[in-house]
Amino acid sequence: MDAGVEARLHAGDVTFGTDDATLLGAIRDHGSVSAAASELGRSRPRALSRLEALESAFGPLVERRRGGSGGGGSQLTDGACELLARFDRLRAALSGTAQVAETVFEGTVTERTGELALVETPAGTLRALVAGADTDADAGVTVQVSVRADAVTLHAPDDAPDEGATSARNRFSGTVASLDRGEAVARVGLDVGTETPLTALVTVESVERLALAVGDRVVASFKATATRATVI
Incomplete structure (x- = not known):
């Protein structure tokens, strides 16, 4: 039975949830906001807008590199990696709670x-x-x-x-x-x-x-x- 429990982290008026964790994970895996948005079926402006809202509350999450000899792209900051780790710990704890008889x-x-x-x-x-x-x-x-x-x-x-x-x-x-x-x-x-x-x-x-x-x-x-x- 689905207990309907969903993990969320809060900072001020901004809530970090499953969709946000999925976005950061896709940026980490694909190396750019554009590729992550495409993979998730979202528009790049929408992804950037959400990142801006998250960073206003949780601090810098994505480092963006301009094009050049090595090419452009994006990578997660240490703060973003820690935020994902916190979210995963919370999700695991809630999942365990929901499954307890x-x-x-x-x-x-x-x-x-x-x-x-x-x-x-x-x-x-x-x-x-x-x-x-x-x-x-x-x-x-x-x-x-x-x-x-x-x-x-x-x-x-x-x-x-x-x-x-x-x-x-x-x-x-x-x-x-x-x-x-x-x-x-x-x-x-x-x-x-x-x-x-x-x-x-x-x-x-x-x-x-x-x-x-x-x-x-x-x-x-x-x-x-x-x-x-x-x-x-």
């Missing part, structure tokens, strides 16, 4: 304080941020609560920290229902009494340290700030 519970708001709501679910009461600070998410309203798998921490029942000793105030006890081990990361499905298992994404090292196996009892904890409640 999440668990969705359905529950009823029992209390609302600002952006935070208490939600009663079949697994118990949890704290969640109200998506967009939805004004309709008052007590008695049904919501869907999503929990990102990489936000869930697993503990052995006897080693779980006291609730007051951690910022991860949401805590469910459950049984390991599935365990899918990769090379470095494992996806653990927990039966916490809900129709959909709670999914946790943890390192294989953690699985081995906890000696996890299907059927084991564990305690799962996660922060309210990693939990989103949306009115349905």
Whole structure:
């Protein structure tokens, strides 16, 4: 499923996005603005106009060489290369975030304080941020609560920290229902009494340290700030 996440960098009123990264990449690969514009099906004046807008916000991006014995052309500045690298890192981070599994519970708001709501679910009461600070998410309203798998921490029942000793105030006890081990990361499905298992994404090292196996009892904890409640 496409989560619709797009990377963007901002400087003042100017936004650097995928089309801009593609333009700089084409200039780097083809050695001129004209060749890059032609490759991308854009006009040269349009490409130059966009470069001018980007450079007004992000600084010099393209060095233009006049014709001569070596010929003319364009190359990216060090600043442009760093901007592309920043954009690629941001895009990779957002892509990884979008692809992380999440668990969705359905529950009823029992209390609302600002952006935070208490939600009663079949697994118990949890704290969640109200998506967009939805004004309709008052007590008695049904919501869907999503929990990102990489936000869930697993503990052995006897080693779980006291609730007051951690910022991860949401805590469910459950049984390991599935365990899918990769090379470095494992996806653990927990039966916490809900129709959909709670999914946790943890390192294989953690699985081995906890000696996890299907059927084991564990305690799962996660922060309210990693939990989103949306009115349905």
